[in-house]
Amino acid sequence: MKRNPDEASIRTPSLTSKSSVAAGATKGYLCVIAAAILWAVSGTIGKGLFAGGITPLDVVQVRATFGSLLLAVFFGIRSRHLFRIQPKDLGFFIFLGCVVMALVQLTYFTAISKIQVAAAILLQYLAPIMVACYSICFWRERLTVSKLLSLLLSFAGCYLVVGAYNLQLLQLNRAGILWGLASAVCYAAYALLGERAMHRYSPWTVLFYALLFSAIPWYIFYPPFHYLWAGFTLPQWLGLLYIAFMGTAIPFGLYFVGINYIRSTRASITATLEPISAGFIAYLFLGEILEPLQIFGGVLVIAAIVLLQLQSEQDELTPELIRARTAQSSPPE
Numbered sequence: 001m002k003r004n005p006d007e008a009s010i011r012t013p014s015l016t017s018k019s020s021v022a023a024g025a026t027k028g029y030l031c032v033i034a035a036a037i038l039w040a041v042s043g044t045i046g047k048g049l050f051a052g053g054i055t056p057l058d059v060v061q062v063r064a065t066f067g068s069l070l071l072a073v074f075f076g077i078r079s080r081h082l083f084r085i086q087p088k089d090l091g092f093f094i095f096l097g098c099v100v101m102a103l104v105q106l107t108y109f110t111a112i113s114k115i116q117v118a119a120a121i122l123l124q125y126l127a128p129i130m131v132a133c134y135s136i137c138f139w140r141e142r143l144t145v146s147k148l149l150s151l152l153l154s155f156a157g158c159y160l161v162v163g164a165y166n167l168q169l170l171q172l173n174r175a176g177i178l179w180g181l182a183s184a185v186c187y188a189a190y191a192l193l194g195e196r197a198m199h200r201y202s203p204w205t206v207l208f209y210a211l212l213f214s215a216i217p218w219y220i221f222y223p224p225f226h227y228l229w230a231g232f233t234l235p236q237w238l239g240l241l242y243i244a245f246m247g248t249a250i251p252f253g254l255y256f257v258g259i260n261y262i263r264s265t266r267a268s269i270t271a272t273l274e275p276i277s278a279g280f281i282a283y284l285f286l287g288e289i290l291e292p293l294q295i296f297g298g299v300l301v302i303a304a305i306v307l308l309q310l311q312s313e314q315d316e317l318t319p320e321l322i323r324a325r326t327a328q329s330s331p332p333e
Helices: 018-051 056-078 087-114 117-124 127-138 145-161 174-197 203-220 234-270 273-285 292-310 319-329
Strands: none
Touching: 018 056, 018 234, 018 273, 018 292, 056 087, 056 203, 056 234, 087 117, 087 174, 087 203, 117 145, 117 174, 127 145, 127 174, 127 234, 145 234, 145 273, 145 292, 174 203, 174 234, 203 234, 234 292, 234 319, 273 292
8 A cells, every 4th residue: 555645745735725624524523423323323232132142253244244235236326436446455455354354353252252341342442542652653643732632531431431440450351351452453453554545545445345355254264144044033134234234334434434534543532432322322222320430431532522623733644635635646647
């Protein structure tokens, strides 16, 4: 994939006005917030499916297969140009899907099989810190006071929302902790590699190939098309299809659209709204009680997102602007 622009390209004047950049940033935040809410709803449905005997690997196989199929049908009808990638980038997309995106799901599900779900969520949401550190060290992203404070607020909020203060964190299964940390690394890598790919491709193109190739390992290491003869009931199929479409294809696409406008660091911080949304949904529909500290944690995460949105910084390295500069400098065909 193409490397980040050099210093000369960073100094290139913006192709868009400040108002349009601000509108793009707002769109980016809204897309990530919508993705977080959809993931939270999907997680609640997933819990019900697991309780009914469906395994996480069944869910992963279905969501990758039908999610990529949905995008393929939509592209075929409306936007066939989104299928196009350069042959030299095929290996990158295979790695992004078969390895990174597949590992995001494997590491998280393995972690929750060994430690409490709350602990696994907390460990996975170390990812925004990893994303920020990488972007600052290698992509010349500015570390502002607002960004640092947002990172701290979002992680503290997640800690409270998942009730980690009730967990005996030092007594957790060590293997589970390692799997949880691995899930954070994979989640961070997915966001960073996705941002890099969007320097040249639409967010939806990146998602399609990542999702398509992520299905391959589950057909190799798990019985192929197991869902066809597993005997799922109609409600179970409806739940699985909801997760594939509204819990995978659409929210992952929205998340990449968010990265397209606000970059990985801000998007990953904003995505910490997911456990807050899940807790609120569980409160409304499952009768789970929210403790005062959990509510306070939700306030902290929302404050982190608002703080990011209030920061009026124009970032010339967003994928949207990089693609625009590349298109402007490319000779006409």
